[in-house]
Amino acid sequence: MERPANGSRAASPRRYLMCRPTHFDVTYSINPWMDPRKPTSAQVGLAQWKRLHDTFAGLGHDVQLIEPVPGLPDMVFAANGAIVVDGKVLVARFRHPQRVDEAAAYLDWFSRGGWSAVRQAEYVNEGEGDFLCVGREILAGSGFRSDLRAHDEVREFFGRPVVSLTLVDPRFYHLDTALAVLGESEVMYYPAAFSPESRAILAERYPDAILADEADAAVFGLNALSDGRNVILPQQAVGLAAQLRERGYTPVGADLTELLKAGGSVKCCTLELRGQGEV
Numbered sequence: 001m002e003r004p005a006n007g008s009r010a011a012s013p014r015r016y017l018m019c020r021p022t023h024f025d026v027t028y029s030i031n032p033w034m035d036p037r038k039p040t041s042a043q044v045g046l047a048q049w050k051r052l053h054d055t056f057a058g059l060g061h062d063v064q065l066i067e068p069v070p071g072l073p074d075m076v077f078a079a080n081g082a083i084v085v086d087g088k089v090l091v092a093r094f095r096h097p098q099r100v101d102e103a104a105a106y107l108d109w110f111s112r113g114g115w116s117a118v119r120q121a122e123y124v125n126e127g128e129g130d131f132l133c134v135g136r137e138i139l140a141g142s143g144f145r146s147d148l149r150a151h152d153e154v155r156e157f158f159g160r161p162v163v164s165l166t167l168v169d170p171r172f173y174h175l176d177t178a179l180a181v182l183g184e185s186e187v188m189y190y191p192a193a194f195s196p197e198s199r200a201i202l203a204e205r206y207p208d209a210i211l212a213d214e215a216d217a218a219v220f221g222l223n224a225l226s227d228g229r230n231v232i233l234p235q236q237a238v239g240l241a242a243q244l245r246e247r248g249y250t251p252v253g254a255d256l257t258e259l260l261k262a263g264g265s266v267k268c269c270t271l272e273l274r275g276q277g278e279v
Contacts (some may be wrong), residue, residue, distance in 0.1 A: 011229035014155075014241035015062045015273040016054055017109075021045045021076035022068040026262050030096045030206035031173050045258040049076065049200035052254050052269060059230055059252075064110045064273070072102050076259065077130040077268040078112070079176060081106040083279045085138070085158045087116040087275030092127040095145050105232035114276060119159075128271055136160055141175025143195075165202070166195040168247045172217070176267045180224040182210070182231065182249065188224075188240065190217035210247065216240045220256075221264035232266050 025063040033199050041134060056063050068075050074080075082091045089110045103120055103166050110118045123146075125131070130146035131154055132139045138158065140151040143166045165175065168194060174180035178193035179202075184258040188210035191199050202209065212222055221237025231244050235253025244251045256265045 001269060009229040009250075011059065011227040012077040013060050013062065013084050014227055015064065017054055017066055017078050017081070017271040017273055018049075018056075019066045019068050019078045019225040021073075021075050021211065021259065023042050023070055024076055024240050024259070024262070025073045027073065028098050031169050033260060035261075038225045038261060040261050041258060042074055045076070048254075048256050049269060050256050050264060052256065053206055054230060055252060055254060056121040056270070059227060064084050066105060066161040069101070069105050072099070073106070074099055074262060074264075075102050075105065077129070077262075077264045078271040079268050080126045080174075081271055082110065082127050083125075083131045083138075083154065083158070083274065084115075084271065084273050085112075085160065087135060090125065090154065090157050091116050091118065091120040093121040093125050093150075095124045095126065116276060121150060121153060123153055124152040126155070126174060129161075129268065130171050132179065132181050133160075133272075133274070134171060134181050134187060138162045139175060139181075139187075140153050140164050141178075141181065144170060144173040149193065158237050161204070163201065167191045167193055167198075173263070174268075177220060178217070179261075179268065180222045180226065180231075180233075181246075182247075183228055186210075186247075188212060188222060188243070190214075190222055193217065203255055210240065210243045211242055212237075220265040225266045225270055227269050234265050235261075 005157045023041045126145045130141035172193040179189035190212040216237040216239045219236040219238045226232035232252045241251035
């Protein structure tokens with residue numbers, strides 16, 4: 001495969017929804033990263049989040065905000081709140097009771113906007129945590145959070161092909177912790193996070209994908225976001241950053257180590273708004 005030269009890739013402006021981590025804390029454990037015994041700092045988390053927000057704005061992207069709700073510390077992970085494609089919005093239905101009430105906030109936010117259709121998912125569906133658009137297809141994760149039946153629901157609601165993938169490592173409990181979309185037909189992922197059948201699907205569809213090693217996956221290097229040229233990812237993922245440069249992308253490092261204590265990083269904090277909507 002011929003590699004694009006540095007600078008030959010083009011960024012496209014995106015719209016993102018984020019939520020300030022005003023109430024960030026780790027008071028319960030619903031994934032292997034969360035340990036309530038470890039100290040956390042809402043102040044540090046907010047400062048790291050603000051730098052990420054400003055990075056997106058500095059790259060020319062439109063960043064909108066949803067108001068944080070007291071008692072919902074994981075609401076900072078806006079990617080889990082919904083799937084937004086072609087101006088239609090399917091709001092999440094969370095698996096764990098600690099996050100269930102987040103859905104009402106997202107339903108309210110989108111219902112007040114100019115979106116063509118807004119409703120909550122019938123089956124457990126944790127938004128862009130488990131559903132990632134690659135061109136016209138939607139890659140869909142299951143195994144830990146989103147219900148397999150949600151894959152059919154997403155297919156019917158958006159009218160797009162859905163490719164089911166099974167996650168097998170509890171550290172990578174959402175698809176967006178094990179795979180990142182780089183462009184219309186390009187991804188990077190950590191093979192060991194997937195079942196053998198899903199690895200075969202990914203290898204067939206994306207034979208030239210960037211493959212992450214254990215070290216980069218373990219610092220959430222794949223919880224990244226691309227605008228077609230710039231790839232914002234945890235700054236500790238130095239191996240992935242080098243591979244991205246070789247492919248003509250511009251890696252942009254971010255420090256979200258405080259939020260990683262709750263099992264989230266760059267992509268978890270960011271929901272892409274695709275299509276119309278005047279919020």
